[in-house]
Amino acid sequence: MEIDMEFISSDALRDMDEKKKIDFIIRRIKKGKIIVIEEGLSSSEEAKLIEETMKQIDEKFPGIEISSLRDGGSEGIRDKLIRLLGGRTSGLTVIGPSRLVKKIRRGRHKIMLKAEKR
Amino acid sequence: MPWRRFVNWIRKIFSRRRVIRLGLYGPPNAGKTTLANKIAIDWTGEPVGRVSEVPHETREVQKKERVVVQVGNKKLIMNLLDMPGIATKIDYEEFMKYGLSKKEAQKRAKEATRGVIEAIKWLENVDTALVVMDSTKDPYTQVNITIIGNLEARDIPVIIVANKIDLKDAKPELIREAFPQHPVVEISGLTGKNIDLLYEAIAKYSR
Numbered sequence: 001m002e003i004d005m006e007f008i009s010s011d012a013l014r015d016m017d018e019k020k021k022i023d024f025i026i027r028r029i030k031k032g033k034i035i036v037i038e039e040g041l042s043s044s045e046e047a048k049l050i051e052e053t054m055k056q057i058d059e060k061f062p063g064i065e066i067s068s069l070r071d072g073g074s075e076g077i078r079d080k081l082i083r084l085l086g087g088r089t090s091g092l093t094v095i096g097p098s099r100l101v102k103k104i105r106r107g108r109h110k111i112m113l114k115a116e117k118r
Numbered sequence: 119m120p121w122r123r124f125v126n127w128i129r130k131i132f133s134r135r136r137v138i139r140l141g142l143y144g145p146p147n148a149g150k151t152t153l154a155n156k157i158a159i160d161w162t163g164e165p166v167g168r169v170s171e172v173p174h175e176t177r178e179v180q181k182k183e184r185v186v187v188q189v190g191n192k193k194l195i196m197n198l199l200d201m202p203g204i205a206t207k208i209d210y211e212e213f214m215k216y217g218l219s220k221k222e223a224q225k226r227a228k229e230a231t232r233g234v235i236e237a238i239k240w241l242e243n244v245d246t247a248l249v250v251m252d253s254t255k256d257p258y259t260q261v262n263i264t265i266i267g268n269l270e271a272r273d274i275p276v277i278i279v280a281n282k283i284d285l286k287d288a289k290p291e292l293i294r295e296a297f298p299q300h301p302v303v304e305i306s307g308l309t310g311k312n313i314d315l316l317y318e319a320i321a322k323y324s325r
Contacts, residue, residue, distance in 0.1 A: 043267030047238050050206055050264065054231040059224070063207025066260050098207035106258050 001117050003100065004032060010039040018045055022052050029064055029097050030056070034115060040070030040091025049095075065101035067111045068093040137184065138324050140196045141244030143237065143269075145261045146173040146203030148250040149281040151180070153307030154200040158182045160313070166200050172216045174230035176202045179240055189321040196320075201240060202233030204261050241268050246324040248316075250279045253288035253304070257296045266297065275323045277316075280304045284311060 006028060013021050022045065028035050041049065046068060053064050070091040094104065094111050103114040142150040155165040167180040180200040187194045208230045213223035247269050251257050269276050278297055280290035284306035294302045303319050305312040 043264060043271050046260070046264040047241070047268050050204065051235050051238050053206060054208070054234045057208055057227070057231050059210070062209035062211075062227075063205070066206055068260065068263075098209065104260075105256065106260065106263075 003034065003115050003117060006033050006035045008035055008037045010037065013037065013039070018048055021045065022049050025049060025095060026052055026056060026064075029095060030061055032097055032100060034094070034096035034101065034113070037093040037095075038091075039093065040068045041093050061097070061099075063098045064095055065098050065104045065113075066093070066095045067104045067106045067113075069106070069109065069111060136195070138194060138196045138320075139199060139243060139245045140320065140324070141199045141201055141240060141247045142250055143201050143247050143265050144203060144250035144279075145252075145259065146205055147171075148203065148252045149307045150203065150250045151176050151200050153248070153250060153279065153281060153305075154180070154182070154198050156307050156310055156313060157187070158185060158198060160310075161185050161187050166198060172213060172218070172226075174203060174205075174208065174213075174226060174233065176200060177226070177229040177233035178202065179236055187317055187320070189317045192321050194317075194321055194324070199240065199244060201237040202230065204234055204237050204265060205230075206261060208234070238268075241272065241274075244274060246275045246277065246320065248277050248279050248320075249300075250281050250307075251293055253280045253282050253290045253293060254285050257293040262296075266300070275325055276300045277319050277323055278302045279307075279316065281307050284309050 016024060025035065057063055094113055096115065100115050100117060101113060102116045105112045142154055144150050151167045151169050158164060158166045162182065162185055166182045167176055169175065182198040185196045185198055187196060208227045210223040210227035213226050214220060218226065249265055251262060266276055278293060278300050280293040280302055282288055283290055283304050290304040301319055301323060303312065303316045305316055
């Protein structure tokens with residue numbers, strides 16, 4: 001049993017706008033990869049990711065499992081300002097195809113994931 | 119958003135009785151339609167929509183307009199907006215476990231994906247949101263966090279409804295712990311327990 005994981009530095013996403021970032025993520029998930037990104041997604045990015053996932057759902061791709069940690073738990077003014085100035089905020093996002101990720105649980109400061117290949 | 123607050127403030131000045139667009143948000147099967155029906159039946163005598171144990175029964179926004187609720191000496195006029203449940207996955211095979219044929223299940227899944235998109239788009243158009251959670255389940259899910267994060271970003275008042283407290287396994291205290299920044303009302307949409315507390319919260323926090 002093999003599970004393909006990709007760890008992505010926040011630098012890799014820094015110059016992408018919201019649409020490019022979402023496309024980048026979904027492309028990898030549809031290839032059956034679990035990806036770990038070195039930053040938390042904003043609420044708006046999370047909503048866009050859900051919307052785009054819904055548009056692409058079909059018989060082979062029933063969706064995603066996602067969990068995202070942001071510094072301090074929620075996106076405050078500080079985070080928004082840092083992003084606006086092109087800086088990077090700390091956090092972590094784990095996303096995988098729902099057919100592969102059986103369970104994803106989030107604590108205040110950690111994400112627990114259970115994956116199983118059918 | 120200060121602009122939104124300003125617009126609401128102007129509206130309040132010029133209309134003595136504003137209609138509150140009350141959106142019911144949450145994951146599938148949290149009891150949103152049961153709660154919307156409870157409110158609508160209490161004050162209009164008619165339900166909002168059909169309830170089912172099969173997830174994603176509500177696949178488009180269901181509305182009940184001008185529901186007049188009396189809270190103490192205050193009268194609230196609300197448009198109830200019962201949203202489709204928000205999810206990150208919709209697998210038609212799950213529906214087949216409830217006895218649906220493959221064709222029916224795939225149709226339901228397709229409609230459900232459209233419903234999720236519609237619910238997200240409606241985030242722009244509610245004045246106050248009830249985020250309905252099942253008290254027997256882990257509240258700290260990405261769907262709940264994403265819904266609340268998006269409402270906060272738009273400065274929309276959030277009231278968290280810890281639903282299904284009539285069930286033995288209900289742990290509404292976990293919901294309070296997970297979202298201490300918002301008011302939490304523990305209710306049973308099914309039995310109506312504490313529903314008056316919810317009306318009071320809507321009267322207190324709505325803008």
